[in-house]
Amino acid sequence: MKKLISPFELRDLGILGMNERNIGFIGHYNQRKNYRLADNKLQTKSAALVRGIPVPELYGTVEYQFQVKNLHETLSGRDSFVIKPAQGSGGKGILVITDRDGDLFVKSSGALIDEREVRRHTSNILAGLHSLGGRNDCAMIEALIDFDPVLKDYSFEGVPDIRVIVFRGVPVMAMMRCATHSSDGKANLHQGAVGVGIDISTGKSICAVQHDRIVTQHPDTEILFDQLNIPHWQQVLELAASCASMTGLDYLGADIVLDKQGGPMLLELNARPGLAIQVANQTGLRHRLASAAKIADLTNDQAAKIRLAREQFSCTSVARGQLSINIL
Amino acid sequence: MINSKVQIGLIAGVFIALGIGLTLYKAVSLDLPLVPDQYREVWTIESKTSFAPTNTRVGSPVNVQLKLPTGQAGWVILEEHFASSGFGFSIIEESAGSSVARWTRQKLDRPTTLYYKMQTYRASQNSSLPILPIKIPQKPLLEPDQQAATDRLVDRLQKQSSNIESFVQLLLQEFLRDSPDQDTLFLLDSYEDDAFAVLMDVLAMADISAHQIRGIVLEDGRRRQTLNSLIEVYSGEQWSIFDPSTANLGLPDNFFIWQRGDGAVLNVVGGRDSSLEFALVSNSLPAKAVVGMEQRSDQYALLDFSIYTLPVEQQGIFKGLLLIPVAALVVVFMRLLVGVRTSGTFMPILIALAFIQTTLFIGLAIFLGLIGIGLWIRSYLSQLNLLLVARVATVIIMVILLMAALAVISYRLGLDQVLTVTFFPTVIVAWTIERMSILWEEEGGHEVLIQGGGSLLVAVMAYLVMSNHLVEHLTFNFPELTLSVLGVILLFGKYTGYRLSELYRFRDMGSK
Numbered sequence: 043m044k045k046l047i048s049p050f051e052l053r054d055l056g057i058l059g060m061n062e063r064n065i066g067f068i069g070h071y072n073q074r075k076n077y078r079l080a081d082n083k084l085q086t087k088s089a090a091l092v093r094g095i096p097v098p099e100l101y102g103t104v105e106y107q108f109q110v111k112n113l114h115e116t117l118s119g120r121d122s123f124v125i126k127p128a129q130g131s132g133g134k135g136i137l138v139i140t141d142r143d144g145d146l147f148v149k150s151s152g153a154l155i156d157e158r159e160v161r162r163h164t165s166n167i168l169a170g171l172h173s174l175g176g177r178n179d180c181a182m183i184e185a186l187i188d189f190d191p192v193l194k195d196y197s198f199e200g201v202p203d204i205r206v207i208v209f210r211g212v213p214v215m216a217m218m219r220c221a222t223h224s225s226d227g228k229a230n231l232h233q234g235a236v237g238v239g240i241d242i243s244t245g246k247s248i249c250a251v252q253h254d255r256i257v258t259q260h261p262d263t264e265i266l267f268d269q270l271n272i273p274h275w276q277q278v279l280e281l282a283a284s285c286a287s288m289t290g291l292d293y294l295g296a297d298i299v300l301d302k303q304g305g306p307m308l309l310e311l312n313a314r315p316g317l318a319i320q321v322a323n324q325t326g327l328r329h330r331l332a333s334a335a336k337i338a339d340l341t342n343d344q345a346a347k348i349r350l351a352r353e354q355f356s357c358t359s360v361a362r363g364q365l366s367i368n369i370l
Numbered sequence: 371m372i373n374s375k376v377q378i379g380l381i382a383g384v385f386i387a388l389g390i391g392l393t394l395y396k397a398v399s400l401d402l403p404l405v406p407d408q409y410r411e412v413w414t415i416e417s418k419t420s421f422a423p424t425n426t427r428v429g430s431p432v433n434v435q436l437k438l439p440t441g442q443a444g445w446v447i448l449e450e451h452f453a454s455s456g457f458g459f460s461i462i463e464e465s466a467g468s469s470v471a472r473w474t475r476q477k478l479d480r481p482t483t484l485y486y487k488m489q490t491y492r493a494s495q496n497s498s499l500p501i502l503p504i505k506i507p508q509k510p511l512l513e514p515d516q517q518a519a520t521d522r523l524v525d526r527l528q529k530q531s532s533n534i535e536s537f538v539q540l541l542l543q544e545f546l547r548d549s550p551d552q553d554t555l556f557l558l559d560s561y562e563d564d565a566f567a568v569l570m571d572v573l574a575m576a577d578i579s580a581h582q583i584r585g586i587v588l589e590d591g592r593r594r595q596t597l598n599s600l601i602e603v604y605s606g607e608q609w610s611i612f613d614p615s616t617a618n619l620g621l622p623d624n625f626f627i628w629q630r631g632d633g634a635v636l637n638v639v640g641g642r643d644s645s646l647e648f649a650l651v652s653n654s655l656p657a658k659a660v661v662g663m664e665q666r667s668d669q670y671a672l673l674d675f676s677i678y679t680l681p682v683e684q685q686g687i688f689k690g691l692l693l694i695p696v697a698a699l700v701v702v703f704m705r706l707l708v709g710v711r712t713s714g715t716f717m718p719i720l721i722a723l724a725f726i727q728t729t730l731f732i733g734l735a736i737f738l739g740l741i742g743i744g745l746w747i748r749s750y751l752s753q754l755n756l757l758l759v760a761r762v763a764t765v766i767i768m769v770i771l772l773m774a775a776l777a778v779i780s781y782r783l784g785l786d787q788v789l790t791v792t793f794f795p796t797v798i799v800a801w802t803i804e805r806m807s808i809l810w811e812e813e814g815g816h817e818v819l820i821q822g823g824g825s826l827l828v829a830v831m832a833y834l835v836m837s838n839h840l841v842e843h844l845t846f847n848f849p850e851l852t853l854s855v856l857g858v859i860l861l862f863g864k865y866t867g868y869r870l871s872e873l874y875r876f877r878d879m880g881s882k
C-alpha cells in the first residue's frame with residue numbers, strides 16, 4: 043500500500059484539491075450573496091416550496107430562547123422528528139428522534155433522553171454553537187424522513203442521503219452517504235459514514251469508502267454495496283439540477299433523501315461540498331467539471347443537460363467514448 | 371481568473387522585490403549585517419524625569435538639572451535627544467568633560483515628564499577608568515553608640531583582612547549575610563536600613579577613600595529601571611570597584627556608568643515628587659554602521675525613518691509585533707500547503723506568542739495542563755445546561771482561577787517558571803476549551819487529538835521560527851522584509867495545487 047501519491051499522478055487522475063476547489067470553483071463560480079440561500083436551511087426550504095421542489099415537512103421553528111419553554115407544545119403528537127440548526131454546517135447539531143418512550147425520547151441510536159436534554163440542545167442551537175461563525179441561529183423542527191425501504195439495509199440508525207454535485211446546472215458526480223454506528227446515525231463522512239459512489243448515468247453503485255478507505259460491505263448491516271441501485275434516479279438528478287437555478291450557485295452539492303411516499307426530497311444544499319465524493323467514485327472531479335462546462339456552454343435546457351450528463355458521465359468507458367463524439 | 375491571477379502575481383512580485391530590494395540596499399550601502407554576527411550591541415537608554423510643581427495652583431518657577439553621562443569604561447555615546455516642550459533648555463559644560471542638562475521654566479502648574487534619550491555601545495572591553503584625585507576621607511560625626519559599633523566592626527574586619535580590597539569585600543559580605551552580627555544590625559537600624567550610607571561611613575571611619583558610582587544595570591526591554599550604585603575605593607595604588615549587591619570586585623559587564631563620584635544626579639528646584647526612571651532596549655547593529663552613525667548620523671535618511679527613531683518602549687513593542695507576520699506565514703504554509711487542521715485559524719500564533727514568554731517546554735506543559743483541567747471541569751458544566759455565552763464566560767473565569775491557582779501553588783513549591791502562566795491569553799484558552807469540548811461531544815476524542823495536535827504543532831513551529839535569532843534580527847533591522855512576507859502570503863492565496871495531506875488522503879485513488 044502506498045503511503046503517499048505523487049501530485050503529478052493526482053493531477054493525471056483529475057483529482058480536485060481543497061485549494062483549487064476553494065479558489066477555482068467556490069470562489070470563482072459562487073457569488074457570496076447566493077450563499078445565504080444554501081447556508082440557511084429555512085430559506086432553502088421556503089425557496090424550494092415556491093418552486094414546487096419537495097422537501098420534508100416543517101413542524102415548526104424556535105427562534106428565541108423563551109420559545110424553548112414551549113417546545114413540548116410544538117412536539118406534542120409528534121412521535122418522530124428532527125431538530126436542527128437552520129445554519130448548521132457539516133451535519134452538526136442535528137438531533138434525530140425516532141420514537142417516544144413515555145416521557146422520554148428515543149434517539150436514532152436507541153439512546154433515551156428526556157425533554158430537558160432536548161431543550162438544552164435547542165438552546166445550544168439558538169446560541170449558535172453549531173452554526174457557521176458561531177452566529178445566533180434558529181432551530182427548525184421537521185418531519186423525520188420515512189426513507190425508501192429499498193435503501194433500508196444500507197444505512198444503520200440513520201437516514202441515508204444522496205449527495206449530487208451540480209456544476210452550472212449539470213449533475214457531475216453523486217454518492218450515497220450511509221450512516222453507520224460509528225457515525226452516530228449521521229450521514230457525515232467525517233464522522234465515519236460510508237460514502238458510496240453512484241454512477242450518474244445509471245444510478246448504480248461504483249465503489250464504497252469509509253474514512254477514505256475502500257470497503258465492500260456496510261460495517262454494521264454487512265450488506266454488500268455492489269448491488270445498490272438508486273430508485274427514481276432520473277427524478278433525483280432533475281431535483282438536484284433544479285437547485286442550481288433556484289440558488290444561482292454554479293457549484294453546489296444537493297443532499298437528497300428518498301421518502302417512501304414522497305419520493306426524492308431536497309434535504310439541504312451545500313455551497314462548499316467536500317471532496318470525499320471523488321474517493322467514493324474513484325474518479326477525479328476536474329475532468330468531469332471540464333466536460334460539464336462544455337455541456338453547459340452547449341445548452342441551457344435542463345433536460346438536455348441531464349441527458350448529456352447521463353450519457354457522458356458513465357463509469358463504463360464504452361459509453362463515455364460514444365458521448366464525447368456526440369458533444370464534439 | 372487569469373486576470374486576477376496576474377494582478378496578484380504583479381502585486382506580490384512588487385512587494386517581494388521592494389522588501390528584498392530595500393533590505394539589500396540597507397545591507398550593501400549602509401552596511402547593516404544580514405546575519406546577526408559581528409554586531410555591536412547598541413543600547414538605547416531613555417531617561418524619564420517626572421516631577422510635580424510645588425505649587426499647582428499658582429504655578430512655580432522650575433529648574434531641573436540632570437547630570438549627563440559621559441562615555442566611560444569603553445562605552446561610547448552615539449546620539450543624544452532631549453525632549454523638553456515648553457522649557458528653556460541648555461547644556462552646561464562642567465569641569466572634566468562632564469555636563470549637565472538644564473531645563474527651566476518660569477511657571478509650571480501641572481506634573482511634567484522630561485525625556486533624555488541616547489544611544490550607546492561598548493567600543494572596547496577595556497573597563498579601566500581614569501585616575502581620580504584622592505580625597506582624604508572625612509570622618510563622619512556619629513552618635514557615641516554608632517561610633518562604638520562602627521569601631522568594633524572595623525576592628526574585627528581589619529583583623530580578618532590582609533589589605534584594603536579584602537577589607538571592603540568582607541565588609542560588603544557582612545551586609546549581604548542572611549544573619550549579620552549585632553553591630554551591623556544596629557547600624558542598619560540606626561541608619562533606617564540605608565545600607566549604602568552605613569557602608570560609606572564605615573569606610574570613612576576605616577580611613578579608606580571611597581565614593582559611589584551611579585549607573586544603570588542594562589537589561590533588554592526594561593521599562594522602569596532606576597539608578598543603581600557601586601562603590602569605588604582607593605586601595606593605596608589604584609581605584610577598585612565593588613558591587614554592593616554581590617560583593618564582587620570589578621565593574622559588572624552590564625553596568626552603564628552614569629556618574630562617577632558623589633553628588634546628586636538629578637536636581638529639581640521648584641518641584642516635588644521627582645523621580646528618575648529609565649527604559650532600555652538593545653539592538654544589534656554592525657560595528658561599521660555604528661561607527662558611521664557616530665560620525666555622520668544625519669546622513670542616514672533611511673535610519674531616520676526606521677523603528678530606531680521611535681521611543682524606546684514602542685521599539686520594544688515593535689520588536690514583538692514584527693514577528694507576527696512571520697508566524698502568520700507559518701500558519702498559511704501549514705494550512706494551505708501541508709493541510710494541517712487547527713482549531714481556530716490564528717489561535718496557534720497567540721499560543722506561540724505565549725510560548726515566547728514562557729519558553730517552549732514549560733509553555734507546552736502549562737498549556738496542556740490548562741486545557742486538560744479545563745476540559746475536565748467543562749465536562750461537568752455540560753450537564754448544567756447553561757446558555758452558550760454564559761458557559762464560555764464561566765470557562766473564562768475558570769481559566770483565570772486555574773491560572774491563579776497554578777501560579778500560587780508553583781510559587782510556593784519554588785517553581786518560578788510556572789509563574790509565566792499569566793502570559794497565556796485567557797479568552798483564547800477559554801474558547802479553545804469550549805471548542806475542544808464540543809468537538810469531543812460531537813466527533814469524538816480522535817478529532818480533538820487531530821485538531822488539538824495540529825494547533826500545537828503549528829504553534830510550536832511558529833514559536834521556533836519567531837524565537838530564531840536570525841529571524842528576530844532580520845524582522846527588526848529590516849522591517850521592509852514584512853512586505854516580502856506579505857507578497858509570499860498573497861501568492862499562497864492563489865495556490866491551487868494539492869496539499870500534502872491530500873497526497874495521503876487520495877493515496878488509494880491510483881490503485882483501482
